[in-house]
Amino acid sequence: MKRAIYPGSFDPVTNGHLDVVERARKLFDEVIVAVAHNDEKLPMFSLEERLELLNQTAGKIDNVRVTQFDGLLIEFARNEKASAVIRGLRAVSDFEFEFQMALMNRKLESSVETIFLMPKEEYTYLSSRLVKEIARLGGDVSKFVPAIVTTALGKKFKR
Numbered sequence: 001m002k003r004a005i006y007p008g009s010f011d012p013v014t015n016g017h018l019d020v021v022e023r024a025r026k027l028f029d030e031v032i033v034a035v036a037h038n039d040e041k042l043p044m045f046s047l048e049e050r051l052e053l054l055n056q057t058a059g060k061i062d063n064v065r066v067t068q069f070d071g072l073l074i075e076f077a078r079n080e081k082a083s084a085v086i087r088g089l090r091a092v093s094d095f096e097f098e099f100q101m102a103l104m105n106r107k108l109e110s111s112v113e114t115i116f117l118m119p120k121e122e123y124t125y126l127s128s129r130l131v132k133e134i135a136r137l138g139g140d141v142s143k144f145v146p147a148i149v150t151t152a153l154g155k156k157f158k159r
């Protein structure tokens with residue numbers, strides 16, 4: 001059983017994340033989308049909200065499971081008997097941080113490989129941060145996120 005973890009903040013999940021999930025699930029028997037607990041990024045959506053939005057989207061896809069994790073990613077990967085960590089690469093700007101993380105994780109646990117997947121070109125400029133910014137300013141985000149996320153963002157920014 002080949003299992004991969006796709007970790008992140010998912011604050012909130014976007015079509016870019018879902019594109020990466022679709023690619024990953026073709027390579028592995030199971031993909032675990034894992035929402036990070038210990039988020040220094042001060043998320044807009046609570047852990048429960050982020051999990052709910054993921055459960056209603058990624059969680060509906062075959063051989064994809066949604067869960068949360070706390071502490072070291074590599075420890076979580078070990079407990080789940082995962083052989084790979086999936087990360088999305090959008091642009092060169094993602095590279096430096098991701099490269100550092102991947103090599104550090106390899107030092108911590110050499111049996112877990114980090115695999116980078118590129119989304120469809122139209123998602124390379126998409127980030128949760130930008131989506132939140134557009135929604136905050138009253139723009140239309142429906143092309144970038146699943147419908148339930150558009151609704152959830154609408155509720156957050158109701159004036």
Ligand code: ADP
Binds near residue numbers: 016125
């Ligand atoms: P983190 O806080 O760990 O960066 P994110 O939720 O922002 O969490 O992203 C999780 C993963 O998904 C990261 O590897 C990120 O590069 C990737 N990702 C985010 N948005 C996109 C996108 N539009 N296309 C491809 N990958 C993406």
